[in-house]
Structure formats: structure tokens, C-alpha cells
Amino acid sequence: MVGREKFDEELQKVQELLIELSNTAIDTLNTSMDYLLASNIEGALSVINHDIHINRLEEEINDRVILLIAKQQPVATDLRRLMVLVKIASDMERIGDYAVNIAKETIRIGKEEHVAPILLLDEMRVKTISMLKQILDAFIHENADEAKKIAKQDDEVDEMYGQTIRALLNVGVEKPEQLSQVTQLSFVCRYLERSADHATNLAERLLYLLKGKHYELNN
Template identity: 80%
Template structure:
């Protein structure tokens, strides 16, 4: 195998690892929310215990990229792709961290009955997961238009976030005894909103990869 073919094969392996990391992080976030809705403490504990796998996947991507740069001395366009993969992997590792944080809030809530607005959290989860799946598809297909559409979904998540926080604050005023759960669910809303922001970050990185210039989609 000649040098360029070897580089392309190893680059594809790194890309496939990044896709696997995306899929794992998305499923982990989705599961963490399922466990929250079900008051499933045991399930939440599995999210925390399995976080090391996502961390190791990101570390492997970083290590392989460093080796590729050191051994192959990639040209500028290849180097840009490698840097985008590293940053996208970091975004997905953070989403895994948010899943862990949600799991911790689930454990703190325990078996207590949920206060409103769980339906808003369900909507936030669904839109956030849709965003993450969309950006994964956009990366796989190198789809510029799908990447650009991420910003529209992010606006919808932001709107739901604002509505959910206002509703939770109202519950806290009306039911002071529920203030602890109000705080915990507010944190969950924030973790979902931040996960959506990372999807937007990834969309901007993909556009940089494909177009060669920086875009700010959430402005």
C-alpha cells in the first residue's frame, strides 16, 4: 500500500471511530433521560459507570490523530480534517459528561414523584437527540445543507429551555418544599440545552471542513 492509500485508510478508521463515539454518546444521553423519566436509579448508575468507555474512545481518536500527523505529515486539507475530528470528538465527550450529570440528578431525585414540566423535558430531549443524530448524518454524508439546518433546531431547543425554566421557577414559588427538585430539573434542562449547543458547534466545524472558512450558526 502506497503512502497516500495508507494515510487515507488510517484516516477513514479515525472517522469511523468518531462516528462510533457520536452514536455511543447520543444513545447514552437518550438513555440517561429515559432513566430520569422512569426514576430508574440502577439505570442511572450504569450511565455513570460506563462513562469511562466514552472517555477512552475520545482518547483513542486523539492518539490516532497525533500518530497520523507525526508519521504522515498531512497536507493542509488533511490536517484541517484531522483537527475537526479531534474537536468533534471533544464535543461528543462533553455530551457523555452531560449524560452523567443527568444520571446524578436522577439519583438525587430518587423515587420522588416528578413535578411539572416533565413534558417539556421530553420535548427538549427529543429535539436535542434529533439535532445530534442530524449532525452525525451530516458528518457521514458531508452534507452542508443539513449542517446549516442545525441552527434552526437549536433555536427550538433554546425556546423550550426558556419555557421550562420559567415553569420550574413558578413551581418553586408555589411549592417551596419542591425547591430541591426544581433545582435538579433545571440542571437537567441546562445539560440538554448545552448538548444542543455542542451539536451546533459540530455543525460549524463541519462547515469549516467543507467550505474552508468559519461560520457562526447561532448568531
């Protein structure tokens, strides 16, 4: 097998691993929110235990990219693609971390009845997961126009974040005995907002991959 064919084969494997990592991280974030809404402690524990799989996928991607660079000496365009793959893997691993953090908050809340505006958090979850799935699809199809559209949706999540935090603060004032739960759900709100920010990061990385220029979206 000639050098270029070998490089393309290895690159394809890295991209397949990245898609697996991305789907796993997105699904884990979604599932973690399901467990929060259902006060499912056992499910939350399974999210925490599953995080090692996400971490190992990111590590394998990084290792393969390092070997490709060392052995194949890629040209500039290929090197740019490899660097983007590594950065996207880091974004997705971070989303997996947010899923774990949400699971930990679920365990801290336990079986307490949710006194805070949990439906607002669920709306944030739906929008965030939609953004992440859309940007992954845009990456797979290398669709720059879709990347730009997806990044604009981050403003909607920011608005949801502000609305939810205000509602949580109101509950804290009205029911100070529930301040602990309010604080924990505020963290969950922040993890969702940060996950949506990573969708914007992914859009910027895709545009850099396709156009060779750095873009700052939603600034």
C-alpha cells in the first residue's frame, strides 16, 4: 500500500472514532438529563461509570493522530484536518464531563421532589442536544452553511439560560429551605449552556477545516 493510501485509511479510522465519541458524548448528556428528571440515582451512577469509555476514545484519537503526524508527515491541509479532529475530540470529551457533572448533581438531589422549574431545564436540554446533533451532521457532510446556522442558535440557549437562572433564583427567595437543590440545578443549567457553547466551537472548527480561516461566531 502506497503512503497516501495508508494515510487516507488511517485518517478515515480517526474520523470514525471521532463520530463514535461524538455520538456517545451527546447520547450520554441526553441520558444524564433523563436520569435527573426521573430522580434515577442508579442511572446517574451508570453515567459516571461510563465516562471512562469516552475518555479512552479521546485518548485513542489523540494517539492515532500523533502517530500519523510522526510517520506520514502530512501536508498542510492534512495537518489542519488532524488538528481539527483533535480539538473536536476535546470538545466532545468535555461534553461527556458535563454529563457526569449532571449525574453527580442528580445523586446529590437524590429522591427530593423537584421544587425548581425543571421543565425549563428540559427545554434547554432539548435545544442543546439538537444543536450538537446538527453540528455533528454538518461535520460529517462538511456543510459550512449549516455550521453558521447552528452557531446562531446559541443565542437561544443563552436566553433560556438567563430565564432559567432567574426562575431558580426566585425559588431560592421564596423557599430558602430548598436553596441546596436550587444551587445544584443552577449548576445543571450552566453545564447545558456550556455544552451549547461547545456546539459553537465545533462550528468554528468546521469552518476552519473547510476554509482555512479562523472564525469567531456569536461575538
